Amino acid sequence: MKASTKKTTRLFFIYLISILIAIATLFPIYWLFVVSARTKVEIFAGPKLFQTSFYAVNYIRPFLHDVFGKYLLNSLIIASGNTLLVVTFAVLSTYAFSRFRVPGSSNIFFWTITNRMAPPAVFIVPYFLIFTRLGLRDTQIGIILLYCIFNLPFAIWLLKGMMDAIPREMDEAAYIDGCTFWGVLTKVILPLARPGIMTTAILTWIFAWNEYLFASILTSVNARTITTGLASFVTVIGTNWGEMAAVSMVCLIPAVIFIGIAQRHIVAGLTFGAVKD
Numbered sequence: 001m002k003a004s005t006k007k008t009t010r011l012f013f014i015y016l017i018s019i020l021i022a023i024a025t026l027f028p029i030y031w032l033f034v035v036s037a038r039t040k041v042e043i044f045a046g047p048k049l050f051q052t053s054f055y056a057v058n059y060i061r062p063f064l065h066d067v068f069g070k071y072l073l074n075s076l077i078i079a080s081g082n083t084l085l086v087v088t089f090a091v092l093s094t095y096a097f098s099r100f101r102v103p104g105s106s107n108i109f110f111w112t113i114t115n116r117m118a119p120p121a122v123f124i125v126p127y128f129l130i131f132t133r134l135g136l137r138d139t140q141i142g143i144i145l146l147y148c149i150f151n152l153p154f155a156i157w158l159l160k161g162m163m164d165a166i167p168r169e170m171d172e173a174a175y176i177d178g179c180t181f182w183g184v185l186t187k188v189i190l191p192l193a194r195p196g197i198m199t200t201a202i203l204t205w206i207f208a209w210n211e212y213l214f215a216s217i218l219t220s221v222n223a224r225t226i227t228t229g230l231a232s233f234v235t236v237i238g239t240n241w242g243e244m245a246a247v248s249m250v251c252l253i254p255a256v257i258f259i260g261i262a263q264r265h266i267v268a269g270l271t272f273g274a275v276k277d
Contacts, residue, residue, distance in 0.1 A: 090155035162196035
């Protein structure tokens with residue numbers, strides 16, 4: 001009976017802590033939605049936990065202007081282009097690191113992740129000057145390349161362990177069957193590493209979609225993203241909290257959809273290669 005009571009108590013505290021973490025995580029999103037559904041009068045009337053009406057104008061009005069539609073399209077293009085490049089180069093790099101042993105390969109692998117150790121603000125001035133000189137400032141290509149520079153080390157670090165977990169015997173068997181290098185990579189390695197690749201792609205896409213610091217400094221009109229567009233709701237007259245909250249909710253939707261659809265693959269990808277035989 002005591003063992004059963006101890007187990008029940010332990011489960012109670014586990015569930016209690018899980019519920020508290022869930023509330024702390026989800027409440028800001030819930031409150032953001034509540035604010036987005038209110039009129040200006042309701043927002044400043046005082047805090048109410050529940051919202052009984054829905055003010056759809058906050059969601060419609062920002063996108064009636066061409067500028068926010070353009071910001072949304074820029075974000076989609078930049079995040080998708082960055083993800084495609086990062087995943088492609090990360091797969092090739094990690095396969096090379098995992099399969100080919102060359103002098104200094106461990107140092108090269110360490111060097112690729114060093115730029116993630118410094119605060120991003122350190123790189124603002126150098127990249128601003130470089131991109132201005134190359135004519136890449138305020139361009140989609142420029143932002144995509146910049147995001148690749150910062151996301152590629154993370155992708156390589158994430159995929160390296162997954163590539164190491166795939167037995168070399170799989171490669172050798174494929175070569176014996178007549179596969180070329182690209183045949184082994186596309187027909188053997190990619191299917192086996194699919195959970196890890198999907199996880200890397202989703203996280204890379206979300207990082208690019210949510211990025212604000214570099215986008216706010218290196219873009220102005222042509223390549224401005226939806227996250228930087230939120231700052232336009234803050235003016236000298238005041239802040240349009242309702243529309244800002246509504247556009248913020250729109251920014252959340254793609255990430256929530258991706259994570260919801262690929263949740264199983266994300267868990268599998270993050271744990272792939274964690275246990276060795």
